[in-house]
Amino acid sequence: MRSFAFNQREQSHIDALRRQFSALFSAEFQRLLVGMSRASINSTSSSSESIAEPETGVGTEQTRRTLLLGALATTACLGCSVQARAGEDPPGSDERPQKGDLLVFSEGEQEGKLITSADVPLGGPPVHAWPKDPKTSVVRSASRLNEILLIRLDPAELDEKTRERAVDGILAYSAICSHAGCPVTAWVKSDVGDKDVFKCMCHNSEYDPRAGAQVVFGPAPRRLAALPLVLAETSLSVAGNFIGKVGGAQPG
Numbered sequence: 001m002r003s004f005a006f007n008q009r010e011q012s013h014i015d016a017l018r019r020q021f022s023a024l025f026s027a028e029f030q031r032l033l034v035g036m037s038r039a040s041i042n043s044t045s046s047s048s049e050s051i052a053e054p055e056t057g058v059g060t061e062q063t064r065r066t067l068l069l070g071a072l073a074t075t076a077c078l079g080c081s082v083q084a085r086a087g088e089d090p091p092g093s094d095e096r097p098q099k100g101d102l103l104v105f106s107e108g109e110q111e112g113k114l115i116t117s118a119d120v121p122l123g124g125p126p127v128h129a130w131p132k133d134p135k136t137s138v139v140r141s142a143s144r145l146n147e148i149l150l151i152r153l154d155p156a157e158l159d160e161k162t163r164e165r166a167v168d169g170i171l172a173y174s175a176i177c178s179h180a181g182c183p184v185t186a187w188v189k190s191d192v193g194d195k196d197v198f199k200c201m202c203h204n205s206e207y208d209p210r211a212g213a214q215v216v217f218g219p220a221p222r223r224l225a226a227l228p229l230v231l232a233e234t235s236l237s238v239a240g241n242f243i244g245k246v247g248g249a250q251p252g
């Protein structure tokens with residue numbers, strides 16, 4: 001049987017599409033469950049044409065249904081925010097990035113390899129990374145909230161506050177959209193300008209890394225969390241905790 005080999009760029013693109021599809025599916029599944037839950041409540045309310053307490057039997061059934069849907073929604077939400085691999089992951093692999101952590105590629109042919117400043121191309125596209133504990137060699141990949149976007153930009157393009165945080169023009173941000181928690185996978189021209197921006201394809205939110213990843217388009221309620229960096233010889237290292245909240249504000 002004929003087999004195909006992909007180059008690094010193609011493999012990264014495939015990985016990004018796979019993650020995006022999975023996140024979009026999760027977000028839409030949550031939206032469906034929330035919709036079912038609301039429909040359930042509305043149909044019960046309209047049948048009684050009253051907002052007063054429902055009859056006991058109806059209330060019990062409604063509560064059971066709501067609890068069931070709530071549990072399913074919660075399960076879906078957990079599946080979206082944290083990879084369900086408990087029991088298999090080494091200690092520390094789901095902890096947020098710690099000061100002194102190194103960074104490794106999270107996808108592609110170089111997955112798991114240490115990232116040096118030379119690995120981050122000027123002007124993008126962003127490199128996707130996991131933090132790695134240098135003492136235990138544990139990669140903190142058990143929580144998708146730990147995935148990081150590394151982007152190198154001309155310091156002259158950065159606003160003052162963002163420039164102070166840049167290391168060789170390199171900036172690190174959470175890869176998780178602040179809207180509903182999909183991964184931010186695209187580096188494309190903005191819908192509202194001529195510059196390339198981070199874009200979440202679930203609902204098209206855009207973030208400008210030159211200005212602290214502030215939202216420039218779409219429904220996202222806040223900027224991406226930023227991760228301070230330092231250069232440890234040629235490798236990139238984490239200098240402190242995330243600045244700002246990581247993760248989505250609401251289910252899809």
Ligand code: FES
Pocket residue numbers: 027177178179180181182200201202203204205218219220248
């Ligand atoms: S989850 Fe990213 S825009 Fe909605």
